Amino acid sequence: MNSTLKDIARELGVSVSTISRVVNNKTYVNPKTRKIVLEGLKKFNYMPNQVARSLKKQSTGTVGIVVPDISENFFTEIIKGIDEVLGKKDISIVLADSSESAQKETNYLKLLYQNRIDALILATVSKNHDALDIYNSNNIPVIFIDNMPDNDHNFDSVIIDNNKASLLAVNHLIENNHRDIAIIVGSPDETTGYERLNGYRRALEQHNIIIDEHLIQYGNYKEDSGYQCMKALIQNRKDHPFTAIYIGSEMMTYGAIKAIKEYDFRIPEDIALVGFDVHDKSGLITPGITSVRQPENYIGKTVANLVINRLKEKKGNSHMNPVYQHIVLEPSLEIRKSSNNRDL
Amino acid sequence: MNSTLKDIARELGVSVSTISRVVNNKTYVNPKTRKIVLEGLKKFNYMPNQVARSLKKQSTGTVGIVVPDISENFFTEIIKGIDEVLGKKDISIVLADSSESAQKETNYLKLLYQNRIDALILATVSKNHDALDIYNSNNIPVIFIDNMPDNDHNFDSVIIDNNKASLLAVNHLIENNHRDIAIIVGSPDETTGYERLNGYRRALEQHNIIIDEHLIQYGNYKEDSGYQCMKALIQNRKDHPFTAIYIGSEMMTYGAIKAIKEYDFRIPEDIALVGFDVHDKSGLITPGITSVRQPENYIGKTVANLVINRLKEKKGNSHMNPVYQHIVLEPSLEIRKSSNNRDL
DNA sequence: GTGAAAGCGCTAACAC
């Protein structure tokens, strides 16, 4: 069995507080006793009980992360970035996967609160954030990534400029002589859907292209919805023709391509394509897919530093700086074969 | 601020223990007081402090998972399987990424112990498991996945039959008329390396093919090592010719293909290829890669059920059943274009 | 059926 401070204190004939002092080496301890204690700790292989510590200190040294899907590279790369920074500060991470379910997300928010995480990083899929009230009222920092919350902004956030992301994508297609450009995008209830659609509209308007609302399809980020949306577009092609498509997520991109292939259209010759967040770890995806990319690692590091600052503030004043930070990072466009038919 | 049992007790004029009773609804409580208490709990939006609970109960309801790389689909799919089962039992998961570093792994084992996880699921990259002694002596179940520990087997495990995996892969190549088959495999210090190499040898021996030791390359599971190993094989090709290659991990497979392409060899015409754990989420990898596949979701669920059983045992006897379980699951072979040149 | 009280393992005043 594991020994506690009390056990060791009894054994060594010193008080618990003395041992606690050398374990945490804060106050000065007589070098002689310190040595005795250190040997005792080693002998008993003392491992502090973090649970007891957390209870006493009212802080667990843990931050919670909730994402919709840990098998998406986009999220795992962010998590790694976060981990790189927080690990150095001895802050542990508790990771939860909401499986794109608002209900599960809410449950996790409660669960994590009960576990008294020191801060929360949230890639929300929900419109309702009442579960965050308890974080607010207990002064626990919450930082949004990927998606912003609906109404009030009592939280920090780190996202990319989704509007600009779409401008990059659509302008690129326009430069490649496309004017009839369709889009498959997430629900406008989420900022990632709303802002990306916005950018699409703006790009077209800037080039005086009249927007055909039939070329706009709303998906749910999953592969099958990309497939279904693409099918719908293709079936309407007679009345609402298009030569290019812009798709707002990785899995929907793969689904859409599946549909395109089923109808024997060629990419990019018949349909030029720009995706979003496409990670080709294999380097073998054919055709290479032009895609909007986000700086995942940097997002992760930025979020982590924000967390650290918030935690530092809290230790100081006891009240957080009420000015919330909304950090907006730059997306980029990775150009591959799928969009390039300038030579036709 | 958050209210505690004490706060609410004072407010309602009942004792702390009564409230605790209705919160956990174990003992019978007078329906009238129960009602009063329930209303009070709602009014104050009571959220139990899991830290205090854990300290008192000497159990956190949390299991730790340590994997070498959360961006590998192999691991995230396992984690999802685990989560599906444990989530239903209200057991939370703490996830740690050791980044393929034995040092980091050891640190996490200590950290997780200090956080008093109730059980540990470990995909080890280390040869030294001294850090697990403390788990052993405190009766905390440890379950290995993917790799087995070096010497003693005081732990449960859930792995696939790696030997058989190689038989599937190599026999398939032999059936496609290959006899000079190279291999890139993980370090023989790990069971995933050792057993996969073993199976490779056995398959060749069973077909009376003399093994050319020069065709055996040891990598470290990362992409670049696949690339380097493949390059080495190609450069020795004059003296040690081969027409097919079997590669023991996903990222090494991609690295190896990169090298093959650099030398302008064709797959499968010049070099037929079988990979391991290749996940093609896009469905667009060209050529399609024949690969050994593991039942990740099922592995996850199996591990989770083992955890649950161990925890149940512990609650009962206080001593765990000393018979350790080593569950071995079946790999399968997913056949695609990369290995198929039977028609040549 | 309910309350009082001990105690999980630790930290941090406060005394000396």
Added chain:
DNA sequence: GTGTTAGCGCTTTCAC
């Protein structure tokens, strides 16, 4: 420089 003690929030035994 070190020990004593209270208490973090909770569960659970033991009285009544």
